[in-house]
Amino acid sequence: METVAEITAARKVSKAFYAHLYEQEGAITKVNGIIYFVADDGDIVEVEPSMVNFLTVLGEMQTADAQRIDDLMHGGYAAVACNQEMGVQ
DSSP states (O other), X not given: OOOOOOOXXXXXXXXXXXXXXXXXXXXXXXXXXXXXXXXXXXOEEEOOGGGGGGEEEEEEOOHHHHHHHHXXXXXXXXXXXXOGGGTXX
């Protein structure tokens, strides 16, 4: 008798928004209650209250772009794919 593999729950993608911080383009997202700005070149900066006057939020990202930002926040594509929660050992 064959058994069916157990399906692990997928990680829910955080919402992400296109944004400009100072003169830099990128996106903002919230992880564990902290708001981060992810620049297009991959730099990740925690947004502090003093930076809010220089932050422009443009609009919500679609699922594919939000997934890319979420993967970057969790260590990149390889780190996500090799995570124990995903079933890879």
